[in-house]
Amino acid sequence: MSELAAALTAAMRTGGSDLVVFDRESAAWRRHRWPEVHGLAERIAAWLLDRDRPAALGLVGEPTLEFVAAIVGAWLAGAGVSILPGPVRGAEGRRWADTTLTRFAGIGVRTVLSHGSQLDALQALDPSRPDEMVVEDLAVAANTGRRCPEPPAPHANPAILQGTAGSTGTPKTAALSPDAVLANLRGLNARLGVTPADVGCSWLPLYHDMGLSFLLASALGGMSLWLAPTSAFTASPFRWLAWLSESRATITAAPNFAYNLVGKYARRVSGVDLGALRVAINGGEPVDCAGFERFATAMAPFGFDAGAATPSYGLAEATCAVSVPAPGTGLRFADVSDETGTRRHAVLGAPIPGTEIRISPRHDAPDGVGEIEIRGASMMDGYLGHAPIDHQNWFPTGDLGFFSDDGLVVCGRAKELITLAGRNIFPTEIETVAAQVPGVREGAVVALGTGENSARPGLIIAAEFAGRDRAGARAEVIQRVASVCGVVPSDVIFMAPGSLPRTSSGKLRRLDVRRSLEAVD
The missing domain is CATH 3.40.50.980 (Rossmann fold)
Structure with missing residues (x-):
């Protein structure tokens, strides 16, 4: 083997x-060695x-x-x-x-x-x-x-065929060898200092690289894992805190929106004890510094140690984890300034053992900022159906960042991607599905992720519409996108033909559409 x-x-x-599994029907935990x-x-x-x-x-x-x-x-x-x-x-x-x-x-x-x-x-x-x-x-x-x-x-x-950015067959599938997966799990456990005395608690979906790696790292590290379905968290997000308290979890992980949600509505929290938690990984989507800091402050009365806050960076092409701070580091910040002002970013720690990171300069980025490139034992063999990659070569991630004294800082992502609840989705796949609805003009659809710093990020679809039944078409767009792309639009906005801004060559101006929608808000 x-x-x-x-x-x-x-x-x-x-x-x-033990593996302790949450049963939704009985709302009870089932313990298995x-x-x-x-x-x-x-x-x-x-x-x-x-x-x-x-x-x-x-x-x-x-x-x-x-x-x-x-x-x-x-x-x-x-x-x-x-x-x-x-x-x-x-x-x-x-x-x-x-x-x-x-x-x-x-x-x-x-x-x-x-x-x-x-x-x-x-x-x-x-x-x-x-x-x-x-x-x-x-x-x-x-x-x-x-x-x-x-x-x-x-x-x-391959051990794992992991989808990267997207939810249909169009986006790429990373082929991860058994050796790559094992290297990543060992590197993550080494960075976190995992022992059999630790207890994990996760509601992350197993189809996502972070959820799957959390499960496997727990099993490999010999620690108990309390595992709940994502649907149970979605139905009642504050259950997560109750689960952490009941399990006496020492390690948990979630995307940024979950920490934002709890921090924003912390007044609803009562009767929990988070004192055992030593690592709370924030990954899978950009870290909102203010939101994560608000979570740590709001949970302090319930025993949460601010040093447990662990903002991290990873991607499916590297199995999962790329950089993670050492336990106890807590939330640290770095600033990036340009002509539009200064923005604060979370420091995401040092590369895990077995992984290397470098910054490749770009002429279109601020001084010191470049494209993040990685290599190491955790790297994929390549995208399925594409030429294999050489593990000795540097892999360009498409993310912009730099190194501070405390570690890696990510300050930008590929502009075309939409990030929702830790999932990266190409807007073109959503736009193609929405354009199949009668009345929606093909080539005149824009999908945008909005509110990434809010408690509930959403997907908005703006489309030129030439039909009569707007309500019926809107419902069908939502159903089609939900069925094929696996994400529910928070709003579908229909516009008159010719309303969407375009370049002189006919390309849609997504940033202009975003600004228009934000101005309406």
Whole structure:
């Protein structure tokens, strides 16, 4: 087996800690020893080997015991893993299922495991599902009655097929080797000083690199992990604090918007104890310094140590973590000034062990600011379907930043990306889907992420509309985008034909549209 599978096997078989899974139906936590999780993983591996070991296993569903076991089970069988999100609120089930299986087929996945209503929706596509696509119940695969025989020989399959920026088949898929994944997990655990005495608590989605890495780092580090579905957090965000208190968690992680939300409405918090928390990672989207500082201040009466605030930087192409401050560092700042004024940015720490960062100068950036480039043992082998990359070469991230005395500072991102709840989405994919609605003018749609420093960042779609039924078209745009792109627009604004600003060559001026909408607000 791969070194990744062997390392997880050693940690899970001998660990005395637990995987504690939140059950939404009963609103109760279910405790399972890591050896029990590994036993289920061996059964799922046997099920996969009976089917000639697919190159990659697709997973869709809530983070149950069987779901977690299936990730490790795939690696025990020498297969890779690709995890895709379930339908968001407002999505039409059949359209979501068709999009999901099409995405799996596009990256070579022919075996998919799921459960519950999502399994029902995926299986209901018969006979229209892609050729040779097998969709099975996780419970069936986990209850084969026997365990994986002798470990298969190491295989060249990637360990993880991780989507980068986007949610359809158009954006790229990073192929991460077992060695890269293991290097990143070890580097992260070393930086955080993880021991079996630690307790993790996470509601991050496992289809996101940060959520998946949090799970795997916990298992590898031999620590207990309290794992809740993202939907449980979304339904009641302040549950997160109750979970941290009940679990006596020492490590947690969340995107910036979650800290903003709690800090903004801190008056609703009561009866929790955050005194055990020593690391609170803020990653997956740009860190709002004021919002994170407000969270730390507001939670101090509940025992939160400001030194636990851990703003971090990562990307899927590097498995997940790139730079993380040492525990106890807390929130530190660096300023960037230009002709428009001075902006404060969070310092995101030093590279984790095994990763290098450099700043490549750019003529269009302020003095000292350049493009962030990385290399190291955690790097992907390349994008699926593209030429492989050389791990010795520097990889340009598309982000702008610089080094302060305390570590890396990121002060800009690729302008075209929309970041929502830690997910990066190309505006063009949203615009293409919205333009399919009758009455919406093709090539006259702009998707914008707004309010990144607010408690609830949103997606606004502005489009030129030539139809009659605005209300019906607006509802259909929301449903289509939710079903295909996996994000619910907060607003859809229709304009008269010819209203959207364009360049002399006919290109849409997105920044002008943004300014117009912000002026209206």
